[in-house]
Amino acid sequence: MTELKPFVYRDKRHIFLLLIICFAAWGVAANMTDPLVKVFSKVFVMSQVEAALVQFAYYGAYFCLALPAAFINRRYSYKTGVLTGLGLATLGAFAFYPASQVMDYHFFLMALFMLAAGLSILETSANPFVMSLGPEDNATQRLNLAQAFNPVGTNIGVFLATTLILPNLNVADATARAMMPLETLQQVQAEELTAVMFPYVAMACILFIIWLLILLIKMPTANSVNPQETRSNIQGCFGRLYANKHYRYGVIAQFFNVAAQVCIWTYTIQYVQEAIGGTETQASRYLQYSLLVFLIARFTMTGIMSRFNPSKLMLILALTGSILCVYAASVPDITGIWAVVMLSASLSLMFPTIYGVALQKLGEDTKFGAAGLVMAILGGAIVPLLQGSLVDNFTTALSYLVPAGCFLVVAAYGYFDIRYYRI
Secondary structure, eight states, X not given: OOOOOOSSOGGGHHHHHHHHHHHHHHHHHHHHHHHHHHHHHHHTTOOHHHHXXXXXXXXXXXXXXXXXXXXXXXXXXXXXXXXXXXXXXHHHHHTHHHHHHHTOHHHHHHHHHHHHHHHHHHHHXXXXXXXXXXXXXXXXXXXXXXXXXXXXXXXXXXXXXXXXXXXXXXXXXXXXXXXXXXXXXXXXXXXXXXXXXXXXXXXXXXXXXXXXXXXXXXXXXXTXXXXXXXXXXXXXXXXXXXXXXXXXXXXXXXXXXXXXXXXXXXXXXXXXHHHHOOOHHHHHHHHHHHHHHHHXXXXXXXXXXXXXXXXXXXXXXXXHHHHHHHHHHHOOSHHHHHHHHHHHHHHTTHHHHHHHHHTTTOGGGHHHHHHHHHHGGGHHHHHHHHHHHHHHHSOHHHHTHHHHXXXXXXXXXXXXXXXXXXX
């Protein structure tokens, strides 16, 4: 009788549990960021494109720090990478306090960049670490399970934003703020930015506790390499990765997957307000519903994945997502809102599935391959600027054609993997 393969190696289970905590923690951080676009556009009175620089700073940091994280992982260990990422993210979250005192938009962007830089290193290290904790055959499913705890943090992050940040925004719009005396306006802004600062500083404390816990618990460091490894070996790694179409197309699919996710969640609140009206707090409930759908679907899809090909699921959900986006763009009413909410079901398995599929059979190139897939998160910095332009010049509903196109790219990668690698 064939022996069943373990899901996680027995001596690695405690490590797996600690990494799950990390996945939840960066879910909190990442999704407190989405409402900040709306917050900063109101507090500092700016266009949607200017406010979208929040996402540009956040996801741009992911792009810039992923490759250095790969060098850390290759030279030292995944544990070192995780600790470095958590430490930098903690400093970035703490930096929200001085930024709130200065009351300058650019200081918030700097703090956010530092936070995201740490999370980039953390994610570049934690994702392949999870995949290495068991047999390669179920690595994608294992990563999906670990990533399923990310939306747990996501829901906590949005809850914090919708209960501690959005309700504390002054109801005055841009016209009313323009008529305020300078001293009154500064007082209003100070109160609003304090509301932004508090949950980030609290999160910094939590990240520091996680950092200490991981530091004190012994982890294997066998995945480190000899420091005398030559530059030519690293260059050869880059060459092999670029020549690998399966991996290269996976990076492109990840770029557009993250772009779709950021576009959808960033403008959910504004879509709801344009469709049926209401305050930011009332509209934010639908963002919370979206993330609950995302959470439930992630666990559901992880279970289904044990019986069905991950790439087939990815293809089906990507095509469904594209259809829902077109519907939301065409019918901006309550049914369109629920189409936007259900888009989160399509997003649920995308990131870890693309990640796991693209990294298959890369061997020692996996560490730099993981960096490329995290760098692809740059899609969340670039594409929302295009959507923001459509929002400024047309309607939020029409702007949902942008993530519709993104989903089609992901669907194409699912088809490519099925057609050429799963025959």
